[in-house]
Amino acid sequence: MGLSVEDVLGQIAAWHKARPLYKENLWSWLIDNRYNRAQLKELARQYGIIPMHNHNYHGRLYIVCPDPKWRARIAEVCYEEGTGRLYAGGKPHWQLYMAFCKGLGLTEEEAWRPEYIPEAVMFRSYYSDICGRNFLEGVSAHMLGGEAMAPGTMSRIAEAFKEKHGLSDAEVEFFVVHDTADADHSNVGRELMNQFAPTARDRELVLKTVKRHMGIAFNLYEAIHAAAVRAA
Helix, strand or coil: CCCCHHHHHHHHHHHHHHCCHHHCHHHHHHHCCCCCHHHHHHHHHHHCCCHHHHHHCHHHHHHHCCCHHHHHHHHHHHHHHHHCCCCCCCCCHHHHHHHHHHHHCCCHHHHHCCCCCHHHHHHHHHHHHHHHHCHHHHHHHHHHHHHHHCCCHHHHHHHHHHHHHCCCCHHHHHHHHHHHHHHHHHCCHHHHHHHHCCCHHHHHHHHHHHHHHHHHHHHHHHHHHHHHHHCC
16 A cells, blocks of 8 residues: 555654754754854854745746646745745845844845855755756655744744844844744645645655755755854
């Protein structure tokens, strides 16, 4: 008997439970206030490979989506990232991230055009490719692999930034907003699987995609952590 929807969603949930985001060095150090200001600046430069380049990820996912109703949902993600009018009071997510960077003392040039580590460049290439390859793989990586990792973690990090580094509510808003948005985006597993993964082969592809995405994402996080530590 092939994999059921319940099998797939259960396996993905088990993977996330076995390796929660908050236990990874990058995120646990952030929560525990272990980075100094110089290290945090380097972390902000490198992590920007995600929020400062989201048009290369979500935009491609919108283009390859074959279903008009789902395309509208992906359009909402793109709209929120580009305008912030759903969750962020009209502030685009790159602008929220820029406020965080400036709060740390980075210039716009440093935030937009840092010297990315190789792992960040590789992540950008991979994520752009998977989001534009086909909808099932792209949405599995994006919503089941990536955003399902994050809910609950980002708000804890925002509080740590305010406590140790004196950042304001406006300067940590990027992280608070993402807790709400990521929880909303990641809570689509059953509906997604029922519509776009009707066969056992499709469901095996979902598992393969999510597992690969998690490995690549964790590799990025560990590389960013190492780069931040070196910046002391």
